[in-house]
Amino acid sequence: MPEDNSQTDVLHTLENGVSWITLNRPEAMNAVTWDQRERIMTLLSSASADPSVRAVVITATGKGFCAGADLRGSPDTGGTERVAGDVARMIRQGAQRFIASIMDCEKPVIAAVNGTAAGIGAHLALACDLVLAADSAKFIEVFVRRGLVPDGGGAYLLPRLIGPQRAKELMFFGDSVPAAEAERLGLVNRVVPAEDLEKTAREWAERLAQGPTRAIAMTKQLVNTSLDVDRATAFAAEATAQELNMTTRDANEGVASFVERRSPSYEGR
Numbered sequence: 001m002p003e004d005n006s007q008t009d010v011l012h013t014l015e016n017g018v019s020w021i022t023l024n025r026p027e028a029m030n031a032v033t034w035d036q037r038e039r040i041m042t043l044l045s046s047a048s049a050d051p052s053v054r055a056v057v058i059t060a061t062g063k064g065f066c067a068g069a070d071l072r073g074s075p076d077t078g079g080t081e082r083v084a085g086d087v088a089r090m091i092r093q094g095a096q097r098f099i100a101s102i103m104d105c106e107k108p109v110i111a112a113v114n115g116t117a118a119g120i121g122a123h124l125a126l127a128c129d130l131v132l133a134a135d136s137a138k139f140i141e142v143f144v145r146r147g148l149v150p151d152g153g154g155a156y157l158l159p160r161l162i163g164p165q166r167a168k169e170l171m172f173f174g175d176s177v178p179a180a181e182a183e184r185l186g187l188v189n190r191v192v193p194a195e196d197l198e199k200t201a202r203e204w205a206e207r208l209a210q211g212p213t214r215a216i217a218m219t220k221q222l223v224n225t226s227l228d229v230d231r232a233t234a235f236a237a238e239a240t241a242q243e244l245n246m247t248t249r250d251a252n253e254g255v256a257s258f259v260e261r262r263s264p265s266y267e268g269r
Helices: 034-049 087-104 119-124 141-147 153-164 165-171 179-185 192-211 213-226 231-245 249-259
Strands: 010-015 016-023 056-061 064-066 109-113 116-118 130-134 138-139 176-178 190-192
Touching: 016 034, 016 192, 034 056, 034 087, 034 176, 056 064, 056 192, 064 119, 064 192, 109 119, 109 192, 116 119, 119 130, 119 153, 119 231, 130 179, 130 192, 141 165, 153 165, 165 176, 176 179, 179 190, 190 192, 213 231, 213 249
Parallel strands: 016 056, 056 109, 064 116, 109 130, 116 138, 130 190
Antiparallel strands: 010 016, 138 176
16 A cells, blocks of 8 residues: 555644645645545545634645646556546546535635646646735646646636636647736736745735635635526525525624624634
């Protein structure tokens, strides 16, 4: 059985209500292994369930954010003969489940992209709720260079971020997109100097961690599903979300602080 290095290959700290998840295989440009994906999914699930976690940051060490998938050690890439259905199962249980875990996390997730984000690494960043990028970062839909179809939700994510025509341009050609161009296209929220990336991510995350966490969670869900449903369904979901939200302490605090003309103090409950 291969050695499990996920505890050191994925670093984790909890500071001021923020769960920091850091890919830590700089020698491999943080190409993500099966064990790393499982570890990150576990941390995201724990963040959803833990009231003390109110925001999440995903970042990486070294020069690369994530150079894609490193499938060595995957339970589906052993020495047995591949049969029909194996690849689809590997994608469903691996890359797609990985990306879905970010989108489904009940806490806001920030990507702090410190370097190259390629293939599943690009989708890891783009699945996050907010994306910060160092000015040296770049994004690459690398699949076409290998004769592959984009997986890990790429064909779902990109058209929703930048429209189908731009998405097809990136996926058909596989060109490297510098951070400034990614910001112009709408792939990232903000580009900052590399030396300011961690500081900016910390400022954004800690600001989120002081917010009404349950309201933000429901807002995330509404936005993530908005392009998949009709207006009537979206409006009904919005009304239900507000009904549920009004039972939270933070909603009551928000209303009370407005009436009393003071700043609110949110607990995340």
